[in-house]
Amino acid sequence: MSYRFSVARPVKRAVPSIAAEQLDAARLRLSSAGGDETAIHAVRRHFKRTRALLDLVKSGPRGKSAKNSGKLLSSAAKMLSASRDAQVAVGAAEALEKEFGARRSRLFADLKAWLRARRDLAEEKLAHSQLECALEELAKAKESLAKLDLKRAGIEDLLKSASKTYRRGRHAMKAALAASEDDEALHTWRKQVQRHWRHTLLFAQAWPKEARARTKLARKLSNDLGQHHDLAVLREMILANRAAFRSARDVRTLCACIKAQQAELVSEAASRGECLYAEKPKAFLKRLRISWQNAKQKHAGKAVAA
Secondary structure: OOOOOOOOOOHHHHHHHHHHHHHHHHHHHHHOOOOOHHHHHHHHHHHHHHHHHHHOOOOOOOOHHHHHHHHHHHHHHHHOHHHHHHHHHHHHHHHHHHHHOOOOHHHHHHHHHHHHHHHHHHHHHOOHHHHHHHHHHHHHHHHHHOOOOOOOOOHHHHHHHHHHHHHHHHHHHHHHHHOOOOHHHHHHHHHHHHHHHHHHHHOOOOOHHHHHHHHHHHHHHHHHHHHHHHHHHHHHHHHHOHHHOOOHHHHHHHHHHHHHHHHHHHHHHHHHHHHHOOOOHHHHHHHHHHHHHHHHHHHHHHHHHO
């Protein structure tokens, strides 16, 4: 089963089925991951998809199980984050070098050597016990989902929840752009963008063409904000380890490069964000609702004809 809702499948069956598929895929990847960063990244992606799905039902009646499962998955993801963060820092440094490394080859060579050593150490510390703990949290999350009560849940509940996510993303964008140097505000916006793009995927049957365009735009926006966050993490690493560099001037230069790159990313994100969130939430919900109803009627018509 794909990561999609179907007009032919009731909510009470669709949500548990999609969640179980994502968690089973995560478990399989995690069981054989070892220190493989690609596998860990895939596991975290399955976690994010599941949490986005649960976000649609956790605010409804008896949504406690969805909230508990989301918290357990968040806990499991944190257990796997150290090696991922170390790898991301290396990637951020390499991207920064492409922009500012022409006359600073020695400085960026030092930075990358230091970050790669940190990454290798983090990968060594991704012990078998951590993977086992993450698997335990995943199992608890699946057990909690078995208690999910969706007997009274309907598609309208999910549509309204998706609209609320859209509204939160719109508000997060305004807050982040009003304080464009606030790393945390921009990171909060990114999380809402990712949640919205996954909800768009779930409702793709309602508007397949728009879903493709909207998810493409949301991914690009998320990438801009993700790079901004990665650079913020890199700056924190540098400032917390000043002694690892040859001089205070090196630290200042790197921080200045990071700030300049972040400013460009915020400018790009603002343009994409205005496009993604151009519609008001009520209008967005109305259009999504109509699109879903049209898709349902079209499916019913085909069924009658068959």
